[in-house]
Amino acid sequence: MARAGIITFLHNNNYGSSLQAYALQRTLRELGCECLHLDYEPDRKEKIWNLLTSGNDLKLILDGIRKRSVWADQSGARRKSEAIPAFYRKRMQLSAPCRNRKDLRRESENCDLLVCGSDQIWNPVWLNPAYFLTFAGNEKNKIAYAASLGISRLPKSSKIRKIKRWTKNFRAISVREQEGMELLEQMTGLKADVMPDPVCLLTRDEWNGIAGDAPEGEPYLLCYFIGENADYWNRVRQLQAETGLRVLVMPVTAESYRSGYELLDGAGPEEFLGAVRDAACFCTDSFHGLVFGTIFGTRTDVCRRYREDDPESKNSRVDQFLRDMESSSLEEMRKQGREWLQRVLYKTHKA
Incomplete structure (x- = not known):
């Protein structure tokens, strides 16, 4: 049995990130792999080293500080930040904590196969060689x-050179978006496949199997926004007027906490699933929110988080999923992703 080590975003306090990590580990186990996630949470020294060597903007650190300041003032946000690691302990296998490249090297030594993905781990905006x-x-x-590269335009040349160097020794590459496939080929000459996000690798029944209980009370309009935009709340008011539903907000941003609506605060990933599944209507700017709304058959209203002329726009992931749903089905996407993984696992085992 092959032993695989997986690396992705585990510590960004995000439901989608945690659930896609769970889905990929579960799928690889079902395909016959013994696997774990490398528990990478870089320390301050590692973050500074990466900032200097990858050419990332200092504003990434400032944005992180701003987000943490919002969460520090909210007891529910602190409960959520505790609930996500608890979900990992309950549902997944993780390595010992990895704070830097040396730790990652040590924890991956006994792995026959290393897997990176999914999520925006290859986004040039926050490039990280790990x-x-x-x-x-x-x-x-x-x-x-x-x-996911998460972008639809080429990054600056210095980052292109790094991405080209860092991808040349991969046995197989798949990306999440068509735009990412095209950009990667332009940057590196490599032809990647386009595969669905890991959350699509599990069925609705499988997600139901771990979903928590729905919020109590009257039917509700669930709101979950990662970004801040006054137009989001205009849309919420329109939907509330149209449906007459009680509004329930899963807060992330300072704007969400100030919305004046009832809060579903401090929920973990399982409770997030239950809330999306049982919502009468779901309004979100989250890519994974859209995907889970689709999986559960919940009426989902998507707000676009980025302007189309924003060079850092990440709308391509939403566009890709909507295109996939026009030409395919969730079951076909599930089959496509699992078959790709199975082929690659067979080839690497034979190599």
């Missing part, structure tokens, strides 16, 4: 599953 598996030697089998 998510390209650079901590391991070239003798390791390396694959990327549905890695």
Whole structure:
């Protein structure tokens, strides 16, 4: 049995990130892999090193400080930040904590295969070589599953050179968006496959199997926004007037906490699933929110988080999923992703 080590975002306090990580680990286990996630949460020194070597903007650190200041003032946000690691302990296998490249190298030594993905781990805005598996030697089998670049325009040339260097020793690469596939080929000459996000690899019944109880009370309009935009709340008021539903907000931003609506605060990933599943209507700007709304058959109203002319727009992931749903079905996407993984696992095992 092959032993796989997976790396993705685990510590960004985000429901979608935690649930896609769970889905990929569960799928690989079902396909015959013994696997764990490398529990990567870089320390301050590692973050500074990465900022200096990857050419990322200092505003990323400032944005992180701003978000943490919002969460620090809210007891519900603190409960959520505790609930996500508790979900990992309950549902997944993680390595010992990894705070830097040395730790990652140590924890991956006994792995036959290293997998990076999914989520926006290859987004040039916050480039990090760890998510390209650079901590391991070239003798390791390396694959990327549905890695997202998250952008629709080429980054600056210095980042292109890094991405080209960091991807040249992969056995197989799949990305999550068509735009990402095209950009990666322009940057590196590599032809990647386009595969669905890991949350699509599990069925509705499988997600129901871990979903928590629905919020009590009258039917509700659920709101879950990652970004801040006054137009979101205009849309919420329109939907409330149209449906007459009680409004329930899962807060992330300072704007959400100030919305004046009833809050569903401090929920963990399982409670998030239950809330989306049983909502009468769901309004969100979240990519994974859209996908879970679709999986559960919940009426979902999507707000676009970025302007179309924003060079850092990440709307391509929403567009890709909506295109997929026009031409395919969730079951076909599930089959496509699992078959790709099965082929790659067979090839790397034979190599």
